[in-house]
Amino acid sequence: METSDDKLERRLYSHDLAPLPKEMDMIFKTMPDQVIRPGYTEEVAQMVRKAIATKKPIVPRGAGTWGLGGSVPVKGGYVLDMTAMNKIISIDERNLTVTVQPGITWKALSDALDAKGLFLPCYPSSAPSATIGGWIGTGGTGIGAYKYGTAGDLIRDLEVVLPTGITIHTGDKRVPANGAGPNLNWLFVGSEGILGVITEATLAILPKPEETRFVSYSFENLSKFAPALRRIVRSNVTPMHIMFGDKLHFDYLRGLGKHAPDVGCMITMSLTGSKGSVELEEKTLDEIVAATGGAKMPKEVADHEWSERSYEFRVREMGVGAIPGEILVPIDSLEKVLADMDKLVKGMKLKAPTIGTIADNNTVMLMPYYLTEEHNFWRSTAAMGFGKKLGDIAFENGGRPVGLGIFFAANLSKYRGKDGAELIRSIKKTMDPYEIMNPGKLVETGTRWGISMPAFLMNFGMNMMAGMKKLMPRDKMGERELSKLKK
Ligand SMILES: Cc1cc2nc3c(=O)[nH]c(=O)nc-3n(C[C@H](O)[C@H](O)[C@H](O)COP(=O)(O)OP(=O)(O)OC[C@H]3O[C@@H](n4cnc5c(N)ncnc54)[C@H](O)[C@@H]3O)c2cc1C
Missing domain, CATH: 3.30.465.10 (Uridine Diphospho-n-acetylenolpyruvylglucosamine Reductase; domain 3)
Known part of the structure; x- marks a missing residue:
């Protein structure tokens, strides 16, 4: 088992995808006391026993690609980097x-x-x-x-x-x-x-399926895609995956010099099955899209889009942060949610390209992301209020935000009801009697001082942040890239 007390290394483990401004150290002790890399199960068990004996938190961590602080300590302790068990x-x-x-x-x-x-x-x-x-x-x-x-x-x-x-x-x-x-x-x-x-x-x-094929279609905008989507989920076509991006998403990519289409929005699907079934599914999709005002994109575009499916945040190459919000909403509310999001984004003077997927026959997952200056405390914390406000839009439209972590633990009762949330808290208490396993997340927003932040205070703070953002000058990030497209 490898262990490290090195300060630089511990600093690297004090954040995940979304680094916190250093001023947040006043509330959270994100810096672990030690980074541990176990090689097998018994070493993990040994570390858990050590955490119990030393009364220190232990935080399991994968690659740290989540953005809600799940793998970041709130009061130090041992971070268990699991990537050596691979x-x-x-x-x-x-x-x-x-x-x-x-x-x-x-x-x-x-x-x-x-x-x-x-x-x-x-x-x-x-x-x-x-x-x-x-x-x-x-x-x-x-x-x-x-x-x-x-x-x-x-x-x-x-x-x-x-x-x-x-x-x-x-x-x-x-x-x-x-x-x-x-x-x-x-x-x-x-x-x-x-x-x-x-x-x-x-x-x-x-x-492995006999055939895998990718198809892409463009629409005037994401709202115009909604009628096609409702027909797709009622059809006999079951794509392996349905993903989309809006105009701003692709415009940023084009501004960065990447291969991206000049479209109102683009939907890409992957079809898996036998040659015959994939053929039939593609034909049915072509018909649905043609009847609902969309246009088929060339095969090379669909193939390229599929090859890019893991690199949605290439805008980070602009040298700024890109923080995604994530909500699940019922298919039927898609147009309303998009309109509400548009109002929110304009009101907060943000630019938020939107990507997403169709989670299942009933649900759309929307992931608008905003560009942020991570080194600027006021701007970055104010923009964090966007995630809260986005979640409110989801709740108002029959959906909800995704994930709790540190920042959205206050939502647990909203997700599960008061009694449901209590049940989850009592499961946590029963399973973790020494309170060592990743404390301060999901069931509470813990702080370095050992006291939890009350849900109402967390929500109040997030709303304040969103309000502050409205009073700030408009964001300029990304404008240079977009202006290149006009020339
Ligand atoms: C470009 C990009 C695309 C993404 N796409 C998706 C997507 O399509 N779908 C999606 O759901 N998310 C997505 N995410 C978010 C994130 O990548 C996923 O949630 C991912 O699965 C997290 O894995 P990780 O190894 O980085 O976990 P971490 O961020 O390290 O940890 C996440 C949580 O899991 C816990 N954990 C980690 N390992 C263990 C373990 N061994 N035992 C117990 N708990 C553990 C941690 O404590 C933490 O709470 C995306 C993120 C990025 C940057």
């Missing part, structure tokens, strides 16, 4: 399952399966760096979700080191966990590392 333990080709350590990336696993004619049905678009443990931990939606479900649907079994130092298996490696009492696999999906450390996962896989 082996494929076994591939059972006859039963179509794979057993892996949690630190392997989704892309490395997908590539290894592909080489054997096998297929990983779903993965996050951050697959080149996101780990198996991280995506199970965040329980998000991702590529392949429309047809095959999300990480939780793949899980046959997890090995988990509990906050008491005991190691358990949550399911069966060969058969699903149905009909065996409450499904413990799912208890850890989206648990954001507060209930235990996942040290091994057995996932169901598939044979």
Whole structure:
């Protein structure tokens, strides 16, 4: 087991995708006391026992690509970097399952399966760096979700080191966990590392489809895509994945000199199955799109868009931060949500390109991202209010924001109701009696002082930040890139 006390290294582990301004150190002790890289399960259990003995928090961490602070300490302690546990333990080709350590990336696993004619049905678009443990931990939606479900649907079994130092298996490696009492696999999906450390996962896989094809269509704007979308989800076509980007997203890319289309918005889908079924699905999609005012894009554009599916935030090459908000909304409210978002973005004087996916037949996942100056305390904290306001729009339209972490823990009662939230808090208390497992997240916004920030104060603060942003001068980031397009 590797350990590091090096200050620079600890600093690197004091943030995730969305660095906090240093002034936030007054509230959170994000700097870990030590970074630990375990190599196998018993070393994880040893560290949990050490955390209990020393009364220090222990924070499981994958690649740190999430943006809500799940893998960032709020009161120091040990950060458990799981990326050294990155082996494929076994591939059972006859039963179509794979057993892996949690630190392997989704892309490395997908590539290894592909080489054997096998297929990983779903993965996050951050697959080149996101780990198996991280995506199970965040329980998000991702590529392949429309047809095959999300990480939780793949899980046959997890090995988990509990906050008491005991190691358990949550399911069966060969058969699903149905009909065996409450499904413990799912208890850890989206648990954001507060209930235990996942040290091994057995996932169901598939044979590689005979045919995989990508198709792209453009529409005047995302609202104009909504009628086509409602026909697609009622049709017999089941794309593996449906993703989209709006005009501003592609304009920024063009301004940066990337290959991107000049369109109102573009939808890209991947179709998997037999040659015949894919052929038929493409034909049906062409008909739906033609009847609803869209246009088919050339095949090279669709192929290129698919190859870019993991690199949505290339705008960061402008030298600024890009922070995504993420909401799930019912399909029927898409136009209303887009209009509300437009009002919010204009009111906050932000520019927010919007990308997203169709999570399932009923749900759209929208991910507007804004450019931010991470070194500017006032601008970056004020813009954080955008995530809160975006969440409010989702709630008002029958949806909700995605994830809790440090910053949105105040939403737990809104997600689950008062009694539901209490149940989750009592599960946490029962499973983590020493309060060492990633404290201060999901069930509360913890601080370095050991007291939690009350939900109303957190929400008040976020609303204040959003209000402040409205009073600030308009953001100039990205204007240079957009002005190049006018020449
Ligand atoms: C370009 C980009 C695209 C993205 N696309 C998607 C997407 O399509 N879908 C999506 O859902 N998210 C997406 N994300 C967000 C993020 O990448 C995912 O949530 C990802 O799965 C996190 O994995 P990670 O290894 O980086 O986890 P981390 O950020 O390190 O951790 C995330 C959470 O999981 C917990 N955790 C990590 N490892 C373990 C473990 N072994 N045991 C227990 N808990 C653990 C941590 O404590 C933390 O709370 C994207 C992010 C980026 C930057």
